[in-house]
Amino acid sequence: MNDLIIVAGVGFLSGITTVVFGFGGGFIAVPFVYHFILYTANLSPTESMIIAVATSTAVMIVNTGYASYKSHHGQLIKKEIIFPLVIFIGLGAIFGAYTSTLLHGDKLRYVFFAYILFTIIDCVFRPGFITEATDAKKLKVKESATLGPIIDYIAAMLGVGGSVMTVPLLRRKGYDMNVCVSSANPLAMPVAIVGTIMYAILGHSQSFGADYVGYVNIHIFLALTVFGFLGIVASKKYLPKIKDSVHAKAYICLLSIVLISMMV
Structure with a gap:
């Protein structure tokens, strides 16, 4: 019963962060599933981390899909942001998922940890993220072609949807935080779909059980998805609009909490 309450709470929170920060639930789900599997199943840290990343990636299909649908109706998604970046962002998931299965021991967790730490430092110390949004500049095709596969590769490897690269990228292009996080969800869809298929195939030979x-x-996928959906609905209905600069600072604060959770 206690386990169900914990999973429900984490799922609900992942739904909220999908709407507010564009995380797709990944940065909440990965640490939780890792610790949950590690302490409730007779599996190694390596297996627990890969399962956490894979399950988080699957949850993102539902979370980002529904959040994208709602954001589209709210006219928060801009086509000039999504295209052509979404085309190039779908190229790296296959290699990212495969790489995660090659990282033994705690290496994948260390990569996850380092990725978040670097992002926090970058957002805090490099100008353009915390400051108020300015006149937006459209992403060039060359930038999309270069950054898209890199974002997808890292996102699929860590099960995070790529929002921690796309949100700062779009933020420094001058977009409002609401637009950045709303755009992060549809951009995470190729990562989620391709990544989940790859994790299902790559883990086919494993005997974890039914x-x-x-x-x-x-x-865990079903539980996080159901309660994540409720979190998304509640966020869309009840959460007030957050001031742009406060939104950016809250984004960094949540990343810091995730970082601490992976240190424990």
Whole structure:
């Protein structure tokens, strides 16, 4: 019963962060699933981390899909941001998922940790993120072609949807935080879909039990998805509009909390 309450709470929180920060639930789900599997199943840290990343990636399909649908109706998604970046961002997930299965021991967790730490430092000390939004500049095709596969590769490897690269990228192009996080969700869809398929295939030879499809834990996926959906609905209905500069600072604060959780 206690486990169900914890999973429900984490799922609900992942839904909220999907709407407010464009995380797709990844940065909430990965640390939780890692610790949950590590302490409730007879699995190694390596297996627990890969399962966490894979399950988080699967959850993102539902979270980012529904959040994107709602943001589209709210006219927060701009086509000039999504295209052509979404085309190039779908190229790296296959290699990212494969790389994660090659990182043994705590290496994948260390990469996850380093990625968040670097992002926090970059957002705090490099100008353009915390400051108020300015006149937006459209992404060039060359930038999309260069950054898209890199974002997708890292996102699929860590199960985070790529928002921690796309949000700062769009922020420094002068977009409002609401636009940045709303755009992060549809941009995460290629990562989520391709990544989940790859984790299901790559983990096919593993014998984790009937609860799994490859590396994806079905029971945790369903629980996080259901309560994540409720979190998204509640966020859209009840959360007030956040001031732009406060929104940016809150983004950094949540990343810091995630970082601490992975240190424990």
